[in-house]
Amino acid sequence: MKNKFRGTLVGAAIGDSMGMCVEEIPFDEVILHYGDKITNICEPHPDSPASHLHAGETSSEFEIIKIITESLISKKGIDIKDIIRRYIEWEEKEEIHNYVDPYFLLAVDALKKGKELERGGNSIEGALPGIPIGMFHYTNPILAVEGTKAVVMLTHRNEIVIDSASVLSVAVGELLQGRFYIEDEYPYFIELLKTFVQNEESKKYLNKVKNLVDRKATVEEAIENLGNGSYALEALSLSLFIFIINSSDTEKVIIDSVNSYGNYGGDTDSIALIAGALAGAYNSEESIPSRWKVSLKKYPEIVKLAEKLYHVVKH
Structure with a gap:
């Protein structure tokens, strides 16, 4: 199980690190610049929003996951006040979130000033806390969804983002437990995920998958x-589709999703x-190619983070 925890965070970090290189870059420009599709960690395209970062670094998306994970470890559970404090500290370090969803930053600023939170945007970034909370409550999807909603609603009251986060938390937990053989049982997996969403559009996207x-x-x-945009249901559904069709092959999952x-x-x-x-949750960390792990800037730190969360959860 520890290797599955490691796989979840390392898989997320590598996907983010590779994906940021070609974010918002069309196919023709990717081929012109790189010569082929992305298969390794590399320097971001000059026109990518992540062009200020270097090969092997991760973007603000993974930083959100890291913030929640560190809070779960520190407090041995979901501590809303601690998460708010960490969000505010992060928001004040402008250099590390140059292109995060502006609604996310506006929400954190509202938390800092004690203002009423608006509905917020529908970007997938708001749903990402579902991943570490799904890890924390991996044996109990109901607790995972309740905890995820409480954290997500700090920054987003948008029902699409809340549904997407709920799906993420349940999916991660089920995959960590190995309760489904995805190759044959994906219809049952998707049906389970549908039971944790409220909005009809969310169910429609899962049916499409x-x-x-x-x-x-x-x-x-x-x-x-x-x-394939940042709209939460687009990014979530496409990720889920790519995972399901390649579920036993982590390398192909990441390459297809990056491209x-x-x-x-x-x-x-x-x-x-x-x-x-x-x-990574489904196949464990061993399934992730070593060439990517050695190129990931903070690989040892991410592994330690996953192991600390695992030990908190087990104790």
């Missing part, structure tokens, strides 16, 4: 049907982060 897998659709067809920019560019770091987390 199942239908695309059923008909053996390609990633390109999935992008056309689901989208999900399509003809017009997409939110590839969020998509690859989520898909990498799902694959």
Whole structure:
């Protein structure tokens, strides 16, 4: 189980690190600049929002996961006051969140000033706390969803983001437990996820994922049907689709999700982060290629973070 915890965070970090290189970069420009699709950790494209970062670093998306994980470890549970404090400290370090969802920062600023939170945006970034909270409550999906909602609603009251976060928390927990053989049992997996969402549009997207897998659709067809933007249901659904069709092959999950920019560019770091987390939870850290791990800047730190969370959860 410890290796599955490691796989979840390392998979997320590598997906983010590779995906940020081509975020919002269209297919033609990726090929022109890199010569082929991305298969290794590399320097971000000059036009990527992450162009200020270096190869092997992670973006603000993974930083959100790290903040929640560190709080869970420190407080041995969900401590809303501690998370708010950590969010505010992070928001004040402008250099590390140059292109995070502006609604996220506005929400944190509202927390700092004691103002009433607005509904917020519908970006997938708001749903990312579902990953570490799903790890913390991996044996109990009901607690995972309750905890996830409490944390997500600090920054987003948007029902689409709350549904997406709930799906993430349950999916991670189920995969860590190994309760589904995804290759054959994905319909049951998706049906379970649907029971934890409230919005009809969320259910519609999950049904689309199942239908695309059923008909053996390609990633390109999935992008056309689901989208690949930062809208929470697009990024979540595409990540889920790519994970399911390649579930036993973590390397392919990450490569396909990193290269999900399509003809017009997409939110590839969020998509690859989520898909990498799902694959890492399902297949454990050993399934992640060593060439990526040695190129990930804070690999030892991320492994230690996962192991600390595991020990908190087990005790």
